[in-house]
Amino acid sequence: xxxxxxxxxxxxxxxxxxxxxxxxxxxxxxxxxxxxxxxxxxxxxxxxxxxxxxxxxxxxxxxxxxxxxxxxxxxxxxxxxxxxxxxxxxxxxxxxxxxxxxxxxxxxxxxxxxxxxxxxxxxxxxxxxxxxxxxxxxxxxxxxxxxxxxxxxxxxxxxxxxxxxxxxxxxxxxxxxxxxxxxxxxxxxxxxxxxxxxxxxxxxxxxxxxxxxxxxxxxxxxxxxxxxxxxxxxxxxxxxxxxxxxxxxxxxxxxxxxxxxxxxxxxxxxxxxxxxxxxxxxxxxxxxxxxxxxxxxxxxxxxxxxxxxxxxxxxxxxxxxxxxxxxxxxxxxxxxxxxxxxxxxxxxxxxxxxxxxxxxxxxxxxxxxxxxxxxxxxxxxxxxxxxxxxxxxxxxxxxxxxxxxxxxxxxxxxxxxxxxxxxxxxxxxxxxxxxxxxxxxxxxxxxxxxxxxxxxxxxxxxxxxxxxxxxxxxxxxxxxxxxxxxxxxxxxxxxxxxxxxxxxxxxxxxxxxxxxxxxxxxxxxxxxxxxxxxxxxxxxxxxxxxxxxxxxxxxxxxxxxxxxxxxxxxxxxxxxxxxxxxxxxxxxxxxxxxxxxxxxxxxxxxxxxxxxxxxxxxxxxxxxxxxxxxxxxxxxxxxxxxxxxxxxxxxxx
Ligand SMILES: Nc1nc2c(ncn2[C@@H]2O[C@H](COP(=O)(O)OP(=O)(O)OP(=O)(O)O)[C@@H](O)[C@H]2O)c(=O)[nH]1
Numbered sequence: 001x002x003x004x005x006x007x008x009x010x011x012x013x014x015x016x017x018x019x020x021x022x023x024x025x026x027x028x029x030x031x032x033x034x035x036x037x038x039x040x041x042x043x044x045x046x047x048x049x050x051x052x053x054x055x056x057x058x059x060x061x062x063x064x065x066x067x068x069x070x071x072x073x074x075x076x077x078x079x080x081x082x083x084x085x086x087x088x089x090x091x092x093x094x095x096x097x098x099x100x101x102x103x104x105x106x107x108x109x110x111x112x113x114x115x116x117x118x119x120x121x122x123x124x125x126x127x128x129x130x131x132x133x134x135x136x137x138x139x140x141x142x143x144x145x146x147x148x149x150x151x152x153x154x155x156x157x158x159x160x161x162x163x164x165x166x167x168x169x170x171x172x173x174x175x176x177x178x179x180x181x182x183x184x185x186x187x188x189x190x191x192x193x194x195x196x197x198x199x200x201x202x203x204x205x206x207x208x209x210x211x212x213x214x215x216x217x218x219x220x221x222x223x224x225x226x227x228x229x230x231x232x233x234x235x236x237x238x239x240x241x242x243x244x245x246x247x248x249x250x251x252x253x254x255x256x257x258x259x260x261x262x263x264x265x266x267x268x269x270x271x272x273x274x275x276x277x278x279x280x281x282x283x284x285x286x287x288x289x290x291x292x293x294x295x296x297x298x299x300x301x302x303x304x305x306x307x308x309x310x311x312x313x314x315x316x317x318x319x320x321x322x323x324x325x326x327x328x329x330x331x332x333x334x335x336x337x338x339x340x341x342x343x344x345x346x347x348x349x350x351x352x353x354x355x356x357x358x359x360x361x362x363x364x365x366x367x368x369x370x371x372x373x374x375x376x377x378x379x380x381x382x383x384x385x386x387x388x389x390x391x392x393x394x395x396x397x398x399x400x401x402x403x404x405x406x407x408x409x410x411x412x413x414x415x416x417x418x419x420x421x422x423x424x425x426x427x428x429x430x431x432x433x434x435x436x437x438x439x440x441x442x443x444x445x446x447x448x449x450x451x452x453x454x455x456x457x458x459x460x461x462x463x464x465x466x467x468x469x470x471x472x473x474x475x476x477x478x479x480x481x482x483x484x485x486x487x488x489x490x491x492x493x494x495x496x497x498x499x500x501x502x503x504x505x506x507x508x509x510x511x512x513x514x515x516x517x518x519x520x521x522x523x524x525x526x527x528x529x530x531x532x533x534x535x536x537x538x539x540x541x542x543x544x545x546x547x548x549x550x551x552x553x554x555x556x557x558x559x560x561x562x563x564x565x566x567x568x569x570x571x572x573x574x575x576x577x578x579x580x581x582x583x584x585x586x587x588x589x590x591x592x593x594x595x596x597x598x599x600x601x602x603x604x605x606x607x608x609x610x611x612x613x614x615x616x617x618x619x620x621x622x623x624x625x626x627x628x629x630x631x632x633x634x635x636x637x638x639x640x641x642x643x644x645x646x647x648x649x650x651x652x653x
Contacts, residue, residue, distance in 0.1 A: 276395030
């Protein structure tokens with residue numbers, strides 16, 4: 001078959017006007033080629049000159065009259081061709097974008113190595129350069145020369161989602177390489193009127209797109225108001241240490257642990273999120289902490305669901321019990337409904353306004369989703385937030401937990417009473433959503449609060465049957481573990497618990513000791529399940545314990561993957577990223593794991609809340625006689641053990 005691509009001889013010389021405006025030199029050839037290849041538009045008689053006119057107008061480089069004067073055509077001639085050409089360009093544009101996307105993936109670092117935990121902003125933007133042939137004209141050479149890459153380049157501005165890492169925007173306008181990123185962004189985000197003039201607010205400030213939705217960028221964008229940039233340059237990636245260096249470093253780490261804690265971590269203010277069902281004892285817990293001899297100046301932020309006013313209180317209590325009232329403003333009544341960045345920003349602002357408090361307790365609404373809040377507070381080191389997210393503590397009313405959890409299951413039970421049946425159906429429909437052929441069951445708030453917890457306070461144990469207390473506690477504990485097997489469960493009366501067990505526990509640090517605790521708990525539980533086996537199905541059906549357990553997993557379940565061997569770190573990041581952002585998006589609430597990375601003597605730790613995750617070295621080495629293995633715990637809705645296990649196995653080296 002004849003190749004419709006023009007031969008070298010026939011090739012149109014790049015038009016200088018387009019060229020100087022930053023188009024790739026052979027853009028017209030490429031477009032013609034793509035039009036020729038496309039059945040829908042190939043017979044429209046579109047020529048290079050039509051494309052040039054159209055691009056000049058389409059990109060608003062020249063008004064129609066100027067195009068007509070420059071090319072010696074009438075406005076009618078221009079308009080006759082414009083419609084068809086623009087349609088043809090639209091048709092083939094998709095292909096151009098795909099081609100360019102491939103180039104981008106090759107050339108942009110952060111697409112190849114996605115940022116794993118920048119949840120601070122939803123969009124990251126940067127400009128990327130694509131090499132062009134060296135222009136012959138010296139003046140044009142100068143314009144396109146980039147000192148950084150030591151070549152002639154055209155720059156394109158792009159935006160990437162920091163959660164899905166998808167390319168959200170590749171601005172079609174190319175800029176000569178010598179232009180600074182900030183100028184490009186300025187042009188792109190500037191709101192212009194139909195004459196191309198910048199628009200201003202009444203206070204004189206220039207209007208920009210994304211004004212209310214700041215974009216994450218590197219320091220090149222430092223003076224642009226809609227960009228959030230790191231305060232200082234990120235540290236260069238350290239070279240991988242040799243095994244000896246790791247031992248040495250660990251020793252040093254241990255020695256300086258206290259110092260480090262005092263200087264680095266403790267400089268930041270820990271934030272603990274307290275959640276729990278209505279009446280579970282959250283306020284009692286808060287009051288208990290505030291009245292204990294904690295020696296801290298604590299800020300308490302309360303967020304009550306359903307308040308119509310967009311103002312929440314932030315109460316600051318010093319170590320002497322003195323209270324200062326402050327106000328925080330949220331656009332909505334509930335933390336979890338606001339843009340998460342606003343919430344974090346509000347806390348940071350509060351810290352600026354009222355320095356010198358050393359702990360923040362957030363009492364969340366009885367109906368809020370702790371996952372959303374914690375994901376917004378668990379920020380990247382590089383963003384240098386003055387706070388760090390310590391843990392989620394969920395209070396559970398031990399007397400009424402059964403009722404709360406059972407409520408969700410009742411919705412799915414067939415009830416012979418017609419009236420109730422209909423009511424059930426309505427409620428059930430609220431809980432079920434169809435995704436393709438899959439039916440997904442949504443968990444209730446109380447289950448989610450348990451699923452997201454790092455620590456669970458099993459409160460109000462004084463209300464349980466005291467003559468059978470141990471047994472009652474065991475039943476409730478098992479029930480909780482069936483939802484979240486890795487949370488630490490502490491029984492309490494009137495929420496009284498030693499403060500060091502609940503404050504500053506650093507649940508989100510890559511802390512191998514904590515993880516070991518979690519995994520040991522899980523192991524014990526697996527052991528129990530193993531020991532509790534039946535000879536046949538009938539025996540199992542008639543066993544009360546089993547029938548209750550099987551019901552537990554209806555909404556939220558835990559998948560635990562244990563596999564010997566190593567993984568490639570990049571591949572593992574891709575695998576878990578794909579699960580959290582695509583395959584099981586919003587279905588996996590929490591993940592934790594111990595990962596064995598090929599070629600690395602350190603154990604790695606996986607931590608995740610919703611789509612936010614990180615995999616970091618723990619500082620602890622695999623010992624020589626230890627079998628290298630991976631253990632991953634995934635807590636979520638309707639998770640399939642076999643499917644996830646198999647998918648992970650495929651990633652093992
Ligand atoms: N018997 C008993 N009562 C408790 C215990 N803890 C709290 N309470 C009582 O339970 C009630 C609810 O406690 P709160 O601390 O207000 O619960 P909450 O979670 O803040 O409630 P909401 O603000 O409605 O979400 C109060 O009357 C407390 O005194 C406990 O361990 N035992």
